[in-house]
């Protein structure tokens with residue numbers, strides 16, 4: 001069956017990103033909702049669509065765009081980032097050994113620690129920024145997967161994808177990278193040697209806080225990739241067509257959104273680092289940045305990866321209290337959406353000054369309110 005997936009219907013990269021609907025010449029693609037398709041007289045489905053779970057044209061369009069962005073052989077969309085990440089593990093042979101980043105999205109870490117062993121897998125968590133630790137954890141022959149999240153949520157730990165790929169491959173293991181935070185705007189893990197790249201598309205890829213989705217993209221065809229796609233189809237972990245359509249909408253502004261968010265983040269990090277009450281800024285800063293604020297020595301590649309935790313008890317409550325005073329910042333779970341003022345789609349040069357400053361000032365005035373109210377309550 002000739003399925004128009006990213007792999008075997010490969011229009012040029014430009015065409016995938018800027019497709020015009022041929023019948024009407026619409027610049028926005030149609031939304032395909034059909035769950036079933038008419039057979040040919042001899043019972044075949046030559047158009048490549050048989051049933052909505054594995055086959056949807058809107059989903060395939062979004063997958064083709066994502067495959068182009070990641071320079072992948074093919075991409076597969078899932079109903080969530082968790083579904084995408086777990087499919088990579090569920091696709092492994094039984095009783096595989098897995099080496100995974102210590103710092104990673106907490107729910108997937110929990111799944112690896114608690115659910116993967118029920119399927120016979122053994123998982124070792126390591127500091128994936130430390131290549132020697134990764135090498136020491138890999139067991140040649142039995143390690144089937146090295147799973148790295150970089151930058152790692154929530155400490156933004158940076159791992160060297162190319163170097164980890166080399167040690168993984170030398171031991172016969174595959175490397176999968178959760179690149180949710182970097183996005184293809186800043187990092188293309190397949191180009192650096194990873195075998196698969198995964199995203200929570202609920203974050204920057206969609207960028208509008210209105211879609212839950214995940215994607216896995218593979219460097220090359222093969223049995224491992226076919227197994228991932230089989231997990232998706234047979235567990236039914238598919239994305240709905242409307243979510244795929246919304247994701248396509250979000251992807252059109254990916255580049256400008258992410259570059260603007262990064263520019264704002266750097267400015268805010270630099271200013272926070274100069275604030276006399278800030279002990280440490282969680283930011284994967286460039287080597288030798290003048291605003292680094294004593295939050296740990298740079299690692300051998302010049303990247304700081306130390307962190308200060310909000311602490312326990314009173315200290316933690318005080319941090320929460322301060323958080324509640326901000327007005328522009330939206331205190332909500334998740335990342336990568338446009339509700340934060342720093343992610344406006346205005347041109348970057350204007351945004352740098354115009355949007356990062358109000359966010360920082362918002363934080364600073366929340367701090368002042370807290371300091372004043374604490375002073376009043378201690379006087380009482």
Ligand SMILES: Cc1ncc(COP(=O)(O)O)c(C=O)c1O
Nearest residue numbers: 080081082105153180200202213
């Ligand atoms: C880095 C990272 N990976 C994966 C996930 C899981 O994605 P989802 O919420 O779409 O299932 C998240 C969610 O916050 C995340 O931050």
